């Protein structure tokens with residue numbers, strides 16, 4: 071949801087900013103812009119609607135001068151249409167100050183009216199523009215002080231980067247709610263929305279905290295609270311490599327990330343199940359508390375919500391605990407019944423999803439003393455800081471907007487967490503726990519096999535890519551798999567796709583079925599297999615086209631379905647881990663066949679840091 075990058079150093083800023091900005095394009099891609107100070111102390115801004123390549127084209131026809139300080143932005147529109155005027159950076163009327171912003175200023179309308187009365191002319195429809203005018207109004211020769219006085223008037227979420235014509239060697243940054251990191255280089259420093267943007271330049275980073283601002287020059291970074299108190303920031307060294315943030319020969323990040331799944335799960339199992347013993351480091355909730363909880367409340371959005379739904383089946387089955395799952399955006403506004411005996415589990419790849427953060431705050435306010443555990447991929451994210459414990463998935467950076475490896479890593483974490491709960495609550499016999507552990511250890515091998523034999527999925531995808539509507543049906547623990555399959559398809563192919571519990575088909579969706587629909591049925595070996603077969607027959611009777619996800623060795627299914635995609639045989643509880651792989655691949659192949667931009671689908675952004 072908007073990417074920002076800033077540079078101050080000794081080298082030419084614009085190529086550095088553009089290259090880094092491209093690594094943030096997954097965060098938003100409807101327009102982009104760059105602002106620089108040349109050493110004659112002119113503030114120069116260039117903006118362009120559309121992807122960063124349009125900005126690059128503009129810079130080729132209107133080159134920028136050499137400059138050693140600058141800011142840049144890639145936008146996902148919230149206030150105002152995608153167009154040149156609404157692209158960042160935004161400036162004040164004297165063209166002295168430029169600002170890039172990620173987040174939403176909730177009181178922008180009041181501030182805008184106030185500033186207009188003071189004579190400010192607004193060029194854009196954005197909420198951000200108030201920040202540049204506000205800083206200019208507060209400016210009395212000290213940029214840090216002007217930013218500090220301005221941000222105190224802002225309500226909402228923001229990560230900002232600011233430069234001023236009067237300070238050609240300085241970059242000021244601040245954050246509340248939206249992520250911002252500082253990269254420490256030699257004779258140069260950076261700000262960025264996310265680590266991959268600067269990973270090829272430095273590994274030393276400061277995760278700026280909420281309510282902190284920073285003043286960067288080429289050889290110094292100082293961090294302050296909004297009250298001006300200096301703080302000693304913690305410097306972290308990022309462990310993942312630049313390769314993880316590059317395509318490495320794959321046509322798309324999404325395909326690369328699908329293929330990374332065996333390695334991600336292998337690494338998880340190695341650290342979390344060393345010697346067959348569960349090691350949930352970071353959980354930070356005692357066995358005594360885990361044994362005493364009465365209910366689990368899972369909150370998440372999108373794909374992470376689907377992982378949470380699978381988590382419900384796992385925990386109910388293994389730990390015999392009652393589990394509720396809600397989308398964060400619904401949870402935060404309903405009168406949920408939770409208390410200190412409820413364990414809140416928040417699931418998020420980015421750890422920055424505004425609705426999930428708000429849901430966690432709401433849960434903490436409602437159930438004083440209740441523990442919050444997050445299942446999260448991004449180290450040091452806002453969600454992690456608001457949780458009592460964190461189970462990191464360590465899946466590496468996920469750049470493709472459509473989540474794949476983060477999902478299967480979240481599922482794996484739910485299995486491990488379910489086993490942990492089962493152990494402390496003595497709710498599942500030791501022999502069954504051991505069997506599940508053994509089966510989990512076989513998953514990376516099965517993944518490799520599934521990904522090697524993907525030509526059948528490609529064939530099925532190509533044969534069905536012309537359908538204008540897809541229905542995904544599953545039962546029990548694979549009902550969430552149906553939801554996830556449908557979400558993947560609609561996100562990147564733009565084909566209307568619905569996920570449904572197969573038993574609900576007769577209550578409405580069956581009206582959709584005719585020879586022009588494709589119906590994906592997850593009919594793997596399970597205690598609801600026969601029920602799925604009956605549903606498939608009902609679809610066939612209405613001329614629907616059936617694609618079945620079935621278990622290897624199932625000889626019956628070919629008599630019912632038009633197409634069969636097989637997954638290896640595995641314990642029923644673990645089938646969601648395998649069944650989703652062909653669905654990810656099928657969505658990918660269909661989107662590619664339709665010529666869509668798989669990694670940056672229209673209207674979406676990787677992390678949704680606004681409500």
Ligand code: M6R
Nearest residue numbers: 372373374418419420423472473
């Ligand atoms: O970063 P999060 O896991 O909190 O993000 C939640 C959703 O925005 C995300 O899963 C979204 O639905 C993906 N585009 C799904 O592919």
